[in-house]
Amino acid sequence: MKADPTPGFWDRVQHCSPRVLYLLFAVMMVALEFHTVRFPIPVPSYVNKLYQAIETLPPGKIVILDSSMDAGWYPEARGAFEVIVRHLFKRGIPFAVFTNTSFFEGQRLGPQIVEDVAREMGKEYGRDYCIWGAIVLAQGAGLQSLAKDIHGQVKVDASGRPLATLPMMQKVKDIQDIGLIFSVCYSWESVQWLGFIRSVYGTPYAVGTSAISSSTAYPYLDSGQITGMIPGAAGAASYERLLKSPGSATRIAAVQSFAVLYVVAAIALGNLAMALAALKTRREAKT
């Protein structure tokens, strides 16, 4: 009876324990936490368009920030949300934070970011920003009524204060008083801003989403239905570059670069090991 062939080096490489991969990956991520690497940050056109849209917002209008994020992708979402909040505070444009009830964690995560930045920049609640809290959208029907009468749909803010008593909301009546909607959401297409607001009223709409989900937004960017996009931490890093204030997103983008490089190296090494093992097997079979 023929003995089983001893696995060669490349056979052992391509079938190595995943724990080795996990360990190397974890060590790399931890090491990068302590040593930041600087990379040149590109500014894609869709990030620049969003920046320009905020820079040229007409006076007298407010912005809606849709904080439909969850804790799973919070490290990416935080960067996208924070850069827009900083930019709006810097330009003195009031904004309202809104969350779809389907994303309950966003009800806390978004306002948390806003309050931290507001404290740092000395902004006042009710005058520079307000938090509407969670609103039921019911697949867009809620947006249909929100567009017609904001005060009727959102009677009070998240702390129970009537919206009409907030200085920034006194002249805001319907969707025509909204200058831009920026939605930070993983599955951004599930929130029907495009269908019920952008298409009907023409209100500019921008998206902050994860790098994975960003590929679904390109058809809309191409047609102009989405004004701009911040895709993940890399997009937020680009925006930080435009704001000239590098922050956590720039650092995360650099770390993500190494993670992506690790995955690509794993793919390459696995395929190389497979190819070399097969080559060796063919040579042994010939001899």
Place this chain on the structure above:
Amino acid sequence: MTKRAFLKTLAFMTGLFFVLEFFLPDKVGGRFDSYEVHAPAPVQTSSGTHLFYAGSYADRLPALGGLTRTAPSAPWLPLSENPLLQRSPLVPEDLTGMQHLAGLPAKGWIELFYIGTSAGQNTTLCHASGSTDGLQWYRKPPPRFLPPSPPLQRAGQTHLRPNGPLPGNMEGFAVDYSNDQWTFLLLLRITGKGLSVWQATGRELTALQLAETPLCPPESIPADVTAFDGARAGSGWTLFFVALNQLTTVTIDSHGTLTQSTPRQLVATGERVTAFRTAHDGFYISSARDRHPTPPREFSPRDTQLLLLPTTEHASPVMIHHPGPRPTPTYLSRGILTAGTFLQIIVATALLIPVINLSLFHGKKIARLTPGWSMSGIFFICLIGMFLITLAGKGTGTTQGQSELWTQTYSFLFKSIIQPMGTAVFSMIAFYMVSAAYRSFRVRSLESILLMASACIVMIGQMPLGELQASVLPDSTYYLGLPWLSQKLLTVINACAYRGVLIGLTIGGISIAIRIWLGLDNSVYSGLEGKPR
């Protein structure tokens, strides 16, 4: 009526309401200027005085209207019951607004200028020419302003628009045509500098040369200007600035010396002037006063009217025109809030269903002491505990929870447990991806090679690492840079493919939605009749 039939009927009626409310207008009938009137523009012709104005049927649905009278003592009569010039989807510049009209006779035509507002809220100085009887109107290209040489660099951000590179946003203007030369006075708001008046002259409207310095600097212009006009005064100018209901006149002589007059009240307190034009017989103004209580949303929240104020001091304004006959509301939009609230209650109730289901499931486990019932107990502790702590400790905005202890407990539970747990669960995907990339992503065919290569290019190209790779390449080989390749893959190949998928998905979604709405799909109502005995 069975439960299923009742729910189908309810779902159909609710859907019908939202569909009708979406497609049908808020109101029917009425005149084109039944909502508001503003921006009068008097034009003296050989047959008398024409007064053009902007009327709107609804907020941001403007149209041009006209009145005429043959003598100062004659009544104002409408030129036409229909609008003289309407919005057009082919002309985006004035799709949502027409303000600050100004007209004057020139070269056998009536030349009308106005500030149009596009759907994106950009303002453009628009131009239309009309016959001398005021009935035939033709849109013309917007006037184009040329920057002085050298180009304005220190005056603020330039805006590249149909009117050319103006140094700021246009908020008012005045126009004069004499000696075959056009002269525009533009009231521009420059970022960081405020309002100033700039002069532009030229023989053709396509080449109006902007002056290098403002005619009237910001210091001489009152705050809160709502209307502006200018008129020649010899070789100088008289500028009229209206702030709410106060008129301030600034005279500029031929040497550029500015003289400001004492403010004069034009209309009663509580009213504000929204547009102003000066003519030989007085000031033509439009005023607005907020209505109390606020009327239903089909009607304007302001009372507007066109007035003629004789130039005599202390003269009373004479009402020329007010909004036309009101339309009839369809009452659909009045129910949208109630319908929205109804949906909110339904969905909020639906959010309780998983809680109830889980509670029943785990409650049965505890009641029957089935193996693992202790985990069900932990479930109830966490559910009820988090619920009570959130109620007591949640505070947002400027408010706090009921006490510092509850607020800190809530913050601890959310920030230090729920949030990191959610992030940690998602982070495990990275390790699975690494393992899958190493052990499963094998290229064995041409298609898999293309797939893997595209994935690697897109992954690296979107990261700063890709920019590092592109930065070392010479400019002539930019197409070898991973960011460029990544963008081409995403915006061309991926976008086309995904667009096709999206169209298919949407068509399928529409058909399913219509089936559910019309009650043809029974799957959503399954289980209503209960199990057969």
